[in-house]
Amino acid sequence: MRVGNQIPDLNGIEERLSTLQQEMLVGIALGESLSNVMSTFCRSVEALAPGAICSVVGVDDGGRMNFIAGPSLPDHYPAALTGIRIGPNVGSCGTAIFTRKPVEVRDIEADPLWGPYTSLAIPYGLHACWSSPIMASDGRVLGAFALYFREKRGSNQVERRITAECLNVCVIAIENSEARARLNSLAFFDPLTGLGNRATLKNRLTMILQRAAELQRPVAIYHIDVAEFRAVNDLHGRIIGDMVLVKVAQLLRSFAKDCDLIVRMGGDEFLIVKSAANEEFDAEEFAQDIVHGVYGRHRLERGEEIMIDVRVGVANFPNDGRDHDDLLEHAETALSRAKRNGRGYAKFEQQMDLEKRMRRALERDIGLAIERDEFSIVFQPQVDAKSGVVGAFEALLRWNHPELGAIPPVQFIPIAEANGAIHAIGAFVLQRACEKASEWNEKLRVAVNVSAAQIVRSDFVQLVADVLSATKLEPGRLEIEVTESLFIQDLANASTTLRRLKRLGVSVAMDDFGTGYSSLSTLRAFPFDRIKVDRSFVSDMVNNSDAAAIVNSVIGLGRAMGLCVVAEGVESHEQVAMLRLIGCHEIQGYLFGKPLPAENYADIMRPRHGNRSDGRSAVV
Numbered sequence: 269m270r271v272g273n274q275i276p277d278l279n280g281i282e283e284r285l286s287t288l289q290q291e292m293l294v295g296i297a298l299g300e301s302l303s304n305v306m307s308t309f310c311r312s313v314e315a316l317a318p319g320a321i322c323s324v325v326g327v328d329d330g331g332r333m334n335f336i337a338g339p340s341l342p343d344h345y346p347a348a349l350t351g352i353r354i355g356p357n358v359g360s361c362g363t364a365i366f367t368r369k370p371v372e373v374r375d376i377e378a379d380p381l382w383g384p385y386t387s388l389a390i391p392y393g394l395h396a397c398w399s400s401p402i403m404a405s406d407g408r409v410l411g412a413f414a415l416y417f418r419e420k421r422g423s424n425q426v427e428r429r430i431t432a433e434c435l436n437v438c439v440i441a442i443e444n445s446e447a448r449a450r451l452n453s454l455a456f457f458d459p460l461t462g463l464g465n466r467a468t469l470k471n472r473l474t475m476i477l478q479r480a481a482e483l484q485r486p487v488a489i490y491h492i493d494v495a496e497f498r499a500v501n502d503l504h505g506r507i508i509g510d511m512v513l514v515k516v517a518q519l520l521r522s523f524a525k526d527c528d529l530i531v532r533m534g535g536d537e538f539l540i541v542k543s544a545a546n547e548e549f550d551a552e553e554f555a556q557d558i559v560h561g562v563y564g565r566h567r568l569e570r571g572e573e574i575m576i577d578v579r580v581g582v583a584n585f586p587n588d589g590r591d592h593d594d595l596l597e598h599a600e601t602a603l604s605r606a607k608r609n610g611r612g613y614a615k616f617e618q619q620m621d622l623e624k625r626m627r628r629a630l631e632r633d634i635g636l637a638i639e640r641d642e643f644s645i646v647f648q649p650q651v652d653a654k655s656g657v658v659g660a661f662e663a664l665l666r667w668n669h670p671e672l673g674a675i676p677p678v679q680f681i682p683i684a685e686a687n688g689a690i691h692a693i694g695a696f697v698l699q700r701a702c703e704k705a706s707e708w709n710e711k712l713r714v715a716v717n718v719s720a721a722q723i724v725r726s727d728f729v730q731l732v733a734d735v736l737s738a739t740k741l742e743p744g745r746l747e748i749e750v751t752e753s754l755f756i757q758d759l760a761n762a763s764t765t766l767r768r769l770k771r772l773g774v775s776v777a778m779d780d781f782g783t784g785y786s787s788l789s790t791l792r793a794f795p796f797d798r799i800k801v802d803r804s805f806v807s808d809m810v811n812n813s814d815a816a817a818i819v820n821s822v823i824g825l826g827r828a829m830g831l832c833v834v835a836e837g838v839e840s841h842e843q844v845a846m847l848r849l850i851g852c853h854e855i856q857g858y859l860f861g862k863p864l865p866a867e868n869y870a871d872i873m874r875p876r877h878g879n880r881s882d883g884r885s886a887v888v
């Protein structure tokens with residue numbers, strides 16, 4: 269029966285089909301959505317095959333159909349069809365996909381294949397349907413391409429020709445869209461944990477905040493970091509490291525069920541966004557839940573048991589910030605605080621922001637401080653414990669910031685170390701200190717503090733040699749003070765450099781002795797000339813017998829190794845008495861002299877004729 273069917277000649281069809289194909293490929297290449305491309309496609313097919321109503325359906329891994337396009341089908345079709353499971357008697361499309369063969373139903377009402385589904389079509393005047401499976405290049409069935417007719421009839425030759433061609437276009441379009449979806453999921457999901465990633469966060473957080481602002485509801489942001497994760501990786505390897513991350517992701521998912529968003533930020537960092545469900549929202553309570561929920565020994569996939577612990581930083585919307593960037597930054601700031609405290613979680617406080625801003629300002633300005641002449645050097649005497657004679661001055665750096673005033677070295681040295689400014693600054697201190705010392709009484713040494721970062725640079729020994737020759741300071745009058753941190757990373761390299769320094773004639777002191785954790789082994793690794801017992805022990809020794817015992821044993825050890833022992837931070841006569849008693853060689857501290865500009869010690873540094881030419885300190 270070909271009632272009312274105008275049949276275009278096959279030659280004309282070929283040309284129009286190839287134009288159609290081209291248009292579709294362009295649409296696909298331009299990244300139009302599958303349903304848009306396919307809707308346009310259906311309309312073009314309908315124009316080529318008058319009397320046919322065209323549609324395309326897809327199928328998921330579970331065998332359920334989903335509606336892709338069918339612009340001329342009745343409005344209820346997409347919803348009615350989507351979710352129907354394919355099978356041997358599931359209309360034309362469900363059966364075609366299931367049997368992987370074309371299914372031609374000439375009379376929907378009468379055909380048993382349509383059974384319960386006739387009500388989808390008959391009331392809307394659809395009486396026949398010819399459906400062909402869309403087969404992927406790898407043999408999978410991707411869906412079905414169908415032509416519906418308003419008459420009870422089969423397909424004609426032209427329609428069959430069109431269908432054969434259209435199936436190819438459908439394969440390309442659907443495979444392309446699948447590939448795009450895979451790429452998309454790679455772009456938005458972390459493949460290891462299956463959680464969203466930074467891109468997801470960026471997309472979603474702004475929307476979550478907008479909605480929260482409309483509803484006037486608070487939102488809490490939890491930035492989570494796995495404690496000691498690097499140690500897990502180093503100790504157990506990356507595979508175990510990855511399993512730990514998967515475990516953490518599982519745990520977070522399990523107690524963050526009703527959260528808006530959980531993402532992996534990369535590395536061992538995660539982020540949870542939680543909107544307040546009601547008035548009594550307590551952001552800190554949930555932070556505690558996270559910490560307690562994760563803390564403990566956990567069994568991993570392969571049976572290993574590992575201790576897992578996390579730190580959490582919390583920032584609240586709208587109190588701690590109103591936009592995406594501020595909130596994330598503040599949650600991270602709070603996290604740094606939690607890490608520094610070595611404790612569960614920390615809530616963002618405005619004060620932390622001030623500290624961070626201050627740090628940023630210092631980071632920005634420290635590189636310019638030398639040329640702006642903001643640095644100066646002060647000197648603190650080291651005296652002989654018995655005679656009180658000054659034997660040396662320690663050079664200590666001072667930074668007078670134009671807006672922030674005097675910045676203590678404990679604050680700016682770590683910044684300079686972190687951003688590399690320490691190299692220029694260190695060279696400056698060395699140059700200035702040696703310059704000054706070259707003007708002093710020949711017996712006085714100058715002690716210069718040097719950061720580990722400076723020493724591990726290959727040109728450090730050369731720098732020292734150059735400064736010595738430029739300032740004409742005898743090498744024996746320069747002492748370099750290093751801390752134990754130098755030996756933690758690369759002991760062999762550090763001791764090689766120090767040995768080269770000693771060969772120049774320069775002496776080397778171990779600073780802050782007792783505060784590191786490998787004190788004895790570092791002492792054995794390198795022949796120091798001096799050890800400086802840290803101020804913390806000296807200040808405690810009068811009232812604390814443990815501290816006194818430590819100072820006592822360090823001094824005993826130093827003496828046994830033939831080293832000179834200096835006590836730092838000596839502030840009282842009682843301390844001096846005790847130190848003398850236990851045989852400390854030298855003493856440094858406010859009691860004998862604070863760190864002051866060289867002019868203040870001019871009398872000791874350059875005694876005028878006949879006046880205290882022995883360098884005896886006026887203080888003792």
Ligand code: C2E
Binds near residue numbers: 663664665681779859
């Ligand atoms: P440090 O080398 O242990 O220096 C001794 C610190 O103790 C100095 O603090 C000094 O002012 C302080 N001090 C000395 N006697 C007493 C005392 O009796 N009581 C108390 N309470 N404190 C005393 P400052 O100058 O703030 O330096 C702190 C640290 O900064 C130094 O510790 C050193 O590690 C570092 N530093 C200072 N200048 C430089 C430098 O030019 N280069 C490098 N790399 N580090 C430096």
Ligand code: CA
Binds near residue numbers: 662717749779
């Ligand atoms: Ca020092």
Ligand code: CA
Binds near residue numbers: 803
């Ligand atoms: Ca020290």
